[in-house]
Amino acid sequence: MELKGNGALITGGGSGLGAATARHFAEMGARVAVLDLDQEAAQRVAGEIGGIAVGVDVSDAAAVETAIAEAEAALGQAPRVAVNCAGIGLAARIVGRDGTPSFDLFERTLRINLFGSYYVMTHAARRMMTLEPDAGGERGVIINTASIAWQDGQLGQSAYAASKGAIASMSLPAAREFARAGIRVVAIAPGLFNTPMMEGLPEEVSAKIAADVPFPPRLGAPEEYALMASQIVANRYLNGTTLRLDGAVRLPPK
Template sequence: MLIEGQSVLVTGGGSGLGAATARHFAGEGAKVAILDFDLGRAQAVAGEIGGVAVQADVGDAAAVGAALDEASRQLGSAPRIVVNCAGIGLAARIVGREGKLSFDVFEKTLRVNLFGTFNVMSHAARRMMELEALENGERGVIVNTASVAFEDGQLGQAAYAASKGGIAAMCLPAAREFARYGIRVMAIAPGLFRTPMMEGLPEEVSAKIAADIPFPPRLGEPDEFALLAAHIATNPYLNGTTYRLDGAVRLPPR
């Protein structure tokens, strides 16, 4: 699918991987809508790229539906390309100090990361089904964001790894379900990237983390995530799988 002229929705587009993705697609000539829980950040990036901003908690199915309606109205059509980057990275042991349990962390992480991705994918796919097919039969492409933690989850990452594992696991069945409509579904599992969460770490901690990445021995750049998302959108034979984007890193136990 050619990116130029297409309507694109990026969730979590107010910062990090999502902001880089929104900028990249806009640079390729797409009309971009940014959906973010923080409307101010979404508006800042949208203003920079000539896009539109909508607010929603991705864990709220009704709010997602309303946000997609508004984004489609402002873009002039339902998005043909959706990149789901919204997510949180809470950490907690399953059983912590003094026997404290962490179900609250588990529930919140899955609600945002996994349920949120499912909500956006569901609402977006339903709207894509109603679009006219392009010359090659495509109607849309959905790119979800997993994490290398779905395979290499570290101590304290049970909730995060489970949420990202669910995103990876639903990629193939979703692609199979939507294939008859010409809608592709892919997932990217990024490794250690230079996002606001990582940038908040002390410099010596970041340096140690980067030293464990085989090549290139550095944190990933958000633009590199955006490049892969754009390639997935333009390559019509990519469907139903999860790509690791990680510099060959494998996360240690802690």
Template sequence: MLVSETAVLVTGGGSGLGAATARHFASRGARVAILDYAIDKAESVAADIGGCAVQADVSDPDAVDSAIEEAAGKLGSVPRVVVNCAGVGLAARIVGREGKTSFDVFEKTLKVNLFGTYHVMSHAAKRMMNLDPLETGERGVIVNTASVAYEDGQLGQAAYAASKGGIASMCLPAAREFAAYGIRVAAIAPGLFKTPMMEGLPEEVSAKIAANIPFPPRLGEPEEYALLAEHIVTNPFLNGTTIRLDGAVRLPPR
């Protein structure tokens, strides 16, 4: 599927990987809508790229449904491409100090990361199904964001790893289900990237983290995530798989 002139929806597009993806697709001629809980950030990026912004909490299915409908109206058509980057990176031990459990962290993380991805995928796909197929037979492409933590979860990442593992695990069955409609589904599992969360760390801490990445020995650039998202969209045989994008890193236990 060509990116130029295609309607694209990016969730979490107000910052980090999502913002880089929105900017990259716009630079390739796509019409981009940004869905983000932080509408001010979404509007700022949208203004830079000539796109549009809509607000929603991805953990709320009704809000997601309304936001995608609004985005379709602003774009002039139902998005054929959806890139899910919205998420949170909360950390907590399963049982912490003095026996305190952390189900609240687990619940919130799954609601935003896993349920949110599922809500966006569901409400986007039901609209894509009614689009006319392209010459390739494709009606749409959905790219979800997992994480290397789904395989290499560190201490304190039980909730995060579970949420990202769910995203990776539902990739194949979702692709199989939507195949009848010409909709592809793939996932990217980023490693350690230069996102706002990482940029908030002290320089010496970031340097230590980057030193564990085999090659290139640095944090990933958000634009490199965007490049892979674009390749998934343009390569019609990429379907039902989760791709690690990590410089060959394998996370240690802590």
């Protein structure tokens, strides 16, 4: 599918991987809707790229439906591409050292990472189904963000790994369901990327983390995630799978 001239919505588009994707898609000629819980951040990115900004809490199904309808109205067309980058990466043991369970963190992580992606995928797909297919029979592309923690989850990442593993597992059944409508579903599983979460770490800690990446021996750049997203959109035969983007790193137990 071509990005040029088509509508694209990106959650978590106010920073990190989402912001890089919004900028890259705009450079490729897409009409971009930047969705983020932080509406000021969304407006800042949208202002840079000539896009539109919509504030939304992706963990709220009704709010997601409203936000996507607002984005569609502002873009003047239903989005043909949806990229889910909104998420959190909180860490906690299942049972803390003091014996306290982490139920609240588990529920919050799944509501934002997993339920949020599911809500956006659902409402985006509903709108894509109303579009005329392109010359290749395609109506849309949905890209969800998993993580290498899906397979390499570290100590304290049970909630995060569960949420990202579920996102990876959704790719195939969702792609099979939407195949008749000409909608593809692919997940990207990023490794260690230079996002706001990483930027908050001390320099020596970041350097040690980056040194564990075989090649290239550095943190991933958000622009590399954005490039992968655009390549998924362009390659019609990519469907129903999860792609690791990680410089060949494998996470240790802790």
